[in-house]
Amino acid sequence: MVLTCxxxxxxxxxxxARVEGRLADEGMRLGTGRTLASRRLHGVxxxxxxxxxxxxxxxxxxxxxxxxxxxxDLAVLPADGTRRERKLLVIDMDSTLVRxxxxxxxxxxxxxxxxxxxxxxxxxxxxxxxxxxxxxxxGLLRGLPVDALEQVAQRTELSPGADILIEVLxxxxxxxxxxxxxxxxxxxxxxxxxxxxxxxxxxxxxxxxRLTGRLVGEIVDGRRKAALLEELARKEATGLDRVIAxxxxxxxxxxxxxxxxxxxxxxxxxxxxxxxxxxSVPDLSxxxxxxxxxxxxxxx
Numbered sequence: 001m002v003l004t005c006x007x008x009x010x011x012x013x014x015x016x017a018r019v020e021g022r023l024a025d026e027g028m029r030l031g032t033g034r035t036l037a038s039r040r041l042h043g044v045x046x047x048x049x050x051x052x053x054x055x056x057x058x059x060x061x062x063x064x065x066x067x068x069x070x071x072x073d074l075a076v077l078p079a080d081g082t083r084r085e086r087k088l089l090v091i092d093m094d095s096t097l098v099r100x101x102x103x104x105x106x107x108x109x110x111x112x113x114x115x116x117x118x119x120x121x122x123x124x125x126x127x128x129x130x131x132x133x134x135x136x137x138x139g140l141l142r143g144l145p146v147d148a149l150e151q152v153a154q155r156t157e158l159s160p161g162a163d164i165l166i167e168v169l170x171x172x173x174x175x176x177x178x179x180x181x182x183x184x185x186x187x188x189x190x191x192x193x194x195x196x197x198x199x200x201x202x203x204x205x206x207x208x209x210r211l212t213g214r215l216v217g218e219i220v221d222g223r224r225k226a227a228l229l230e231e232l233a234r235k236e237a238t239g240l241d242r243v244i245a246x247x248x249x250x251x252x253x254x255x256x257x258x259x260x261x262x263x264x265x266x267x268x269x270x271x272x273x274x275x276x277x278x279x280s281v282p283d284l285s286x287x288x289x290x291x292x293x294x295x296x297x298x299x300x
Contacts, residue, residue, distance in 0.1 A: 001047075001048040001049075001050070001054050001056060001076055001077065001078060001079055002045050002046060002047055002048055002076070002077055002078075002079040002292075003019070003023070003030065003045070003046045003048050003074065003075070003076055003077075004036070004043065004044075004045050004073075004074070004075045004077060004289060004290055005019065005043065005044050005045075005046075005072055005073070005074055006036075006037075006041060006042070006043040006072065006073040006279065006281055006286055006289060007041070007042045007043070007071065007072040007073065007281065008041060008042070008281050008282070009042060010038075010042050011042050011043075011044055011072065015070050015072060016044075018066065018070060019063075019066065019070070019072075019074065022063065022066050023048070026050075026059065026062070027050055027051055027052055028048055028049065028050045028054065028059075029048070029049050029050070030046045030047070030048060031046060031047035031048065031049055032046065032047050033045065033046040033047075034294075035294070036289045036293070036294050036295060037286075037289060037294070037295040038295065039295060040283060041281050041283055041286055041289075041295075043286070043289045043295075045289070045292065047079070048076065048079075054076065056076045056077055056078055057276050059076040060074065060075050060076045060077075060276065060277055061276075063076070064272070064273065064278070067278070068272075071280075073278060073279050073280055073281060073286075075277045075290055077261075077277075077290060079292075083291055083292055084172060084291050084292060084293070085172070085173075085242060086169060086172070086174045086242055086243070086244050086260075086261075086291065087173065087174055087175065087233075087236050087237075087238035087242040087243070088174060088175050088176075088177065088229075088232055088233055088236050088238055088242065088243045088244070089165075089166070089169050089174055089175070089176045089177065089243075089244045089245075089246070090177045090179055090225075090228070090229045090232065090243065090244070090245045090246075090255060090259065091176070091177070091178055091179070091245070091246045091247070092178075092179065092180060092181075092225075092246065092247035092248060092249065092252050093178050093179075093180035093182055093186065093187060093190075093201070094180065094181070094182045095124075095248045095249070095266070096159065096246055096247055096248050096252075096265050096284075097158065097159060097162055097178060097190075097284075098156050098157060098158055098159060098162075098186075099156075099157050099158070099159050100156055100157070101117075101120055101182075102152060102156070102182040102183055102186050103116060103120060103134075103137055103138070103141075103182060103183070104116055104117045104120055105152040105155070105156070106141055106144065106148060106149065106152055107137070107140065107141065109144060109148040109151065109152065110140065110141050110143075110144045110148070112140045112141075115140060116137045116140055116141075119133050119136060119137050120133075120137065121268075123249070123250070123251075124248065124249035124250060124251070124268045124271075125249075125250060125268040125269060125270050125271070126249075126250030126253075126268070126270045126271070130181065130221045130222060130250070130251045131219055131221050134181065134202070134215070134219065134221075135215065138204065138211075138213055138214065138215055139213040139214075140213070141204075141211045141213055142210075142211060142212060142213030143210050143211065143213075144210060144211045145209060145210055146206055146209050146210065146211070147209075149183075149185045149186075149204075152186075153185065153186055153189065156186065159265075159282075159283075159284050160282055160283045160284065160285075161283040161284040161285030161286065162194075162284045162285075163194065164284075164285040164288075164298055164299055165284045165285050165287055165288060166194050166195065166196075167299060168285075168288055168293065168297075168298060168299070169244075169288075170195055174244075175197040175198070175232070175236050176194070176195070176196045176197055176198075177196065177197060177198035177199070177200070177228070177232050178190055178196055178198070178199045178200070178201070179198075179200045179201075179220060179224075179225045179228050179229070179255070180199075180200065180201040180202075180220060181201075181202065181219075181220050181221065181225075181249070181251050182201055182202065183201050183202055183203070183204050184199070184200075184201040184202065184203050185204065186201070187199040187200070187201040198232060200220055200224075200228055201220055202215050202217070202219055202220055203215060203216045203217050204216070221251055222250070222251035222252065222253065222254045222255070223254060225247075225251065225252065225254065225255045226254035226255045226257075226258050228255075229243060229245060229255045229258055229259060230258065239260075240258055240259060240260055241260035242260055243258075243259040243260050243261075244259055244260070244261045244262075244263065244287065245258070245259035245261070245262045245263070246262075246263045246264075246265050246284070246287065247264065247265065247267070247271075248264060248265050248266055248267040248268060248271065249267070249268060249271060250268065250270060250271055252264070252267075252271065253271060253274055253275065256275050256276060257276065261276070261277065261290065261291075262275060262276040262277065263275070263276075263277045263278070263279055263287055263290070264276075264277070264278045264279070265278075265279050265284065265287075266279070266280060266282060277290065285298060
């Protein structure tokens with residue numbers, strides 16, 4: 001096993017002493033360390049030994065309180081030689097692959113921004129049924145001209161490090177899929193831009209150039225995301241242990257749990273508590289450090 005420590009600022013000796021003490025309480029010892037990153041992010045990886053078998057998922061979760069106290073990301077992970085050999089990345093779109101929430105941006109165009117954003121926050125934190133909350137929010141968009149979707153698309157930006165993450169994984173033979181609880185008007189632009197193999201999202205109904213306030217077809221909710229992850233793993237002829245899933249909302253938890261490596265990226269509070277691994281650094285390329293990559297191996 002290895003312990004990966006990541007932070008937006010330099011990892012001090014005091015921080016690492018606290019981490020080492022906490023691991024000692026768990027019967028684990030830190031071994032040799034190596035620097036993963038020291039520029040945009042700071043990261044260190046240590047070998048980890050224990051007198052008893054380590055369940056990396058439960059151990060990582062038990063470090064979560066210390067992680068939040070110290071303001072660093074901590075993950076205990078398997079260190080076998082194949083951990084870079086990932087065959088499928090399944091990633092959420094809104095507030096994960098891209099900075100913004102598409103439905104919140106559309107709501108601003110419709111003049112109902114605050115009402116929709118409030119529902120979005122509660123739904124993503126698991127306080128509301130996702131499907132019901134989505135239908136309610138889409139209903140508030142009724143009458144919005146289709147042109148507004150293009151305006152939102154034009155100002156949508158990738159999250160920092162998203163292009164690096166995808167480039168490195170694809171270079172290693174990993175297929176990339178976006179599974180979004182948002183809308184296909186936005187996701188359909190991504191395959192050509194990022195070289196994605198798959199993209200799934202919800203479809204907004206349009207009549208006479210305006211949104212009707214309804215959706216068409218099967219809704220991509222949490223269960224659908226998890227089912228798609230398994231379906232795509234079969235299509236790519238790989239086991240779930242070679243799948244990475246990344247998301248930020250409560251509707252991502254099922255797929256995060258089913259993936260070999262499930263990462264909650266700048267996630268909502270309830271998601272941070274429950275996810276296998278969490279990242280609070282604002283850079284998606286940090287996922288590569290969890291796989292053992294170092295900064296010197298990444299594109300500039």
